[in-house]
Amino acid sequence: xxxxxxxxxxxxxxxxxxxxxxxxxxxxxxxxxxxxxxxxxxxxxxxxxxxxxxxxxxxxxxxxxxxxxxxxxxxxxxxxxxxxxxxxxxxxxxxxxxxxxxxxxxxxxxxxxxxxxxxxxxxxxxxxxxxxxxxxxxxxxxxxxxxxxxxxxxxxxxxxxxxxxxxxxxxxxxxxxxxxxxxxxxxxxxxxxxxxxxxxxx
Numbered sequence: 055x056x057x058x059x060x061x062x063x064x065x066x067x068x069x070x071x072x073x074x075x076x077x078x079x080x081x082x083x084x085x086x087x088x089x090x091x092x093x094x095x096x097x098x099x100x101x102x103x104x105x106x107x108x109x110x111x112x113x114x115x116x117x118x119x120x121x122x123x124x125x126x127x128x129x130x131x132x133x134x135x136x137x138x139x140x141x142x143x144x145x146x147x148x149x150x151x152x153x154x155x156x157x158x159x160x161x162x163x164x165x166x167x168x169x170x171x172x173x174x175x176x177x178x179x180x181x182x183x184x185x186x187x188x189x190x191x192x193x194x195x196x197x198x199x200x201x202x203x204x205x206x207x208x209x210x211x212x213x214x215x216x217x218x219x220x221x222x223x224x225x226x227x228x229x230x231x232x233x234x235x236x237x238x239x240x241x242x243x244x245x246x247x248x249x250x251x252x253x254x255x256x
Contacts, residue, residue, distance in 0.1 A: 078152050078199040080137035080145075081129070083248040089125035090240030096121035097233020107227040111178050114227060115171065118185075126160075152199060159192030179226045186215030186235055193243070201250035207242035211235065 100107065100117050107114040133152070137145040163185055170177055170184075190211035197204055214235035218226040225231070 077201065078137075078148050078196075079140040079251065080133040080148060080152060081200075081243075081247060082132050082136050083244040083251075085129055085132040086240050086247065087244035089129060090237040090244070092121050092125050092128075093236035093240065094233050097229040097237075100229035100233075104229075107229075108179065108224040111171070111175070111227075115167075118232060148199075152196065155196040155199065156192045159188050159195065163188040179221075179224045180219060182226050182231050183215045183218030183221075185232075186211045186218060186239075188215075189239075190215060201246055203246045203250065204243065206246065207239050210239050210242055214239070 096117050100114065103117075104110050104113055134149060137149050141148045166184055166188070167181060170181060190208050193204060193208035193211065197208070218231050218235075221231070
């Protein structure tokens with residue numbers, strides 16, 4: 055039994071090593087592009103429904119949380135299905151490693167939102183910039199599993215997040231301060247994945 059347990063442990067170790075050295079192909083360009091479209095739709099909805107976001111912050115937050123949740127569900131569902139097809143017996147390890155890379159930034163973004171909204175409501179204008187910077191860190195943390203040019207959208211989100219913070223006031227809550235960065239940023243992510251895998255499935 056000890057030898058069997060050791061052999062199984064060795065197999066798991068080998069699988070982890072192989073997964074760590076393999077490019078993750080679970081993100082589909084078309085799906086990521088659609089999340090950019092969702093961001094654009096959310097921005098249009100905000101522009102149509104909220105004339106003064108600072109005075110209707112719960113609604114503003116609701117729109118963007120709904121957009122983020124829909125994007126996460128869409129990306130997650132497609133990631134699981136695509137990973138089964140693209141990575142076969144390594145799919146579980148690949149999915150686990152991909153989630154481990156991005157999850158800390160997602161949790162940090164959620165907790166930061168709760169703390170600022172509850173304890174520093176006068177600083178809620180900072181959230182769009184903070185979200186984009188944290189999203190940038192999630193992308194950059196995933197670089198070793200993705201094509202090297204993925205650093206470009208990571209840098210884009212960092213730049214747009216810093217620009218939002220540079221506004222220094224409620225202009226950062228404009229629908230376009232979120233809609234444009236995420237629509238363009240997700241388009242960049244999709245482009246990097248598509249052109250690095252030409253000839254593969256999208």
